[in-house]
Amino acid sequence: MLGQNQIKIYEVSEISTRIKSDIKADKTLQEVFVRGEVSNFSVVQGNAYFDIKDRVSKLHVVMFSVKKEVEEIKEGCTIIVHGKVDFYVKEGRVNLIADNFYVGGAGEIYLMLEQLKEKLRAEGLFAIEKKRPIPQYIFRVGIATSIQGAVIHDILHALSSAKGLEIYIVDTLVQGENAKESIVHALDILNCVQPDVIILARGGGSIEELWAFNEEIVVRAIRNSKVPVITAIGHETDRTLADLASDMSAPTPTYAGKFVYERYMNAIQKVMESTKKLHETAVEYIHEYTTTLDFLASKLSKNELWRSVQMQISHTNILRKSLNNAVLAALTSKKMMLEKLTISLEALLPEHILKLGYAYITKDGKIVISGKELEIGNSIEINFVDAVIDAKVEGKEVKEWKLEKVSRKN
Structure with missing residues (x-):
């Protein structure tokens, strides 16, 4: 009989703990997708317990704090489960701790999406360092979305107070078989217009409805754009490959509109501050130069040199008046431009347009765009x-859709 000094004798808990530690240390087991057939499904105190199996093996699955969606899981259905592998020491059992699942075809779609995501990520298309900075000051914005949905109204409402902002809209298919080509073409059109930023937007939906924004050609078109792209696709919970590739992902279309509005107002404020500073600098320079000449003149005796200085002072006064007139003319020009812009904007008011003989059409009390x-x-x-x-x-x-210029600054 072998003595205890010749072999290492382990306690059961030691082996179990070792197995648990080894599984936890294996990073590949900490995020896995596993496909199998469901059996022994049950929900106990808000937690789901079931097995998934194939022809060779079976794996126990635990999902804590389940939601109503688990009703989709049926005995015998094929399911793809996402989660991490764990070892339950007390019972000596390997478990898959699940945090999400995809039943039937939805699982296949999700796997395909994950594969494409990893491919594009490996190419660096989602890299932070490749994202273009959004301009601090925005004067022109391009919008690619459907003009028939609520999204365009939400964005334009957020921009309604940005008088003078140039807005370019390309009517774009955002769902269906031809949507991906329509999105790419819209980005090409807006790149020709060269706005300061592009908003690519649509409302929320299922993964199938949003699939156009997961297409590889759309992702590459966003990265190849010469103009920074803001995506505003669906709700905050919706996350597409287009969002990962864009230079900024807005949680909602309304948020994207408000963001552009703030950048536009920053630009207007900067122009006003620069104009004011230019005027103050010119006045200060004239004052300092005149003061210096007056001081030098007070030190001279009343002789020929004095008369010469008097002539210089007179010349300086002429220059001062000329500079004052130049500054005044510049300010007057800016004022006239502002008044002209105001007149142009007033001409766009619905009441004024209707007085010119135009009309607008409504259906069931809503304006037809x-x-x-x-x-x-x-x-x-x-x-x-x-x-x-x-x-x-x-x-x-x-008629075929075309680029529409909504407004134009003077």
């Missing part, structure tokens, strides 16, 4: 400055 919103037979109202005419759509001709 695009003819795509109307169908033959729809009842509409034609709104003039002094009357509202009821009408019905008898015919419809669809």
Whole structure:
């Protein structure tokens, strides 16, 4: 019989603890995707317990504090589980501690997305150091989104007080089979216009509805853009590859609009401060130069040199008046530009436009922005400055979408 000094005898808990420690040290086991068939599913006190198996083996899964979505998990269904591998020392059992799951086809889509994400990440397309800085001062903004959704209204509402901001809108498909090409083309168009920044936006949706923003050609188009791109896709919980590639990811379209508005107001404030500083510097320089000449003149005797200095003082006064006139003319020019801009902006008011003979169309009390919103037979109202005419759509001709310049600063 072997003595205890010849071999190492372990306690059960020692081996179990060692196994747990080794599993925890293996980083590849701390974030895994595992696919299998569900069996023995149950929910106890808010926690889900079940097995996933294939033809060879079975793995126990534990998911703590489950939500209503676990109702999708059924006996025998195929599931992909995301989580980390752990060892339960008390029972000597390997568990998969899950934090998320994908049932059926959704799991396949998510895996495909993860594979593409890792490929693009390896190329450096999501690297922080490659992101372009958003300009501190914004005077021109391009927007790529659908003009039929609520998103464009949210953004324009956030920018409504930015009088003089140039806004360029490209009507863009944001969902469906042709959406990815439409998004890339919209970015190309806006790069030709060269605004200070581009907002790429759409509302929230499922992973399938947002899939166009996970397409590789869209990610590459964002990175190849010469203009910084702000993505505002869905809600805060929605996160696409386009968000990872963009120079800034806004939680909502409204937030993106407010961000641009603040940068525009910063630009206007900077222009006003620079103009004021220029005027103050000119006045200060004239004052110092005149004071110096007056001091020198007081030190001279009343002779020919004095008369010469008097002539210089007279010349200086002329220069001072000329400089004052130049500064005044510059300020007057800025004032006229501001008044002209104000007149131009007032001319854009709905009341003024209607007085020129224009009208706008409403349907069910809402303004119709695009003819795509109307169908033959729809009842509409034609709104003039002094009357509202009821009408019905008898015919419809669809025109190709094009770049629309909404406003222009002077």
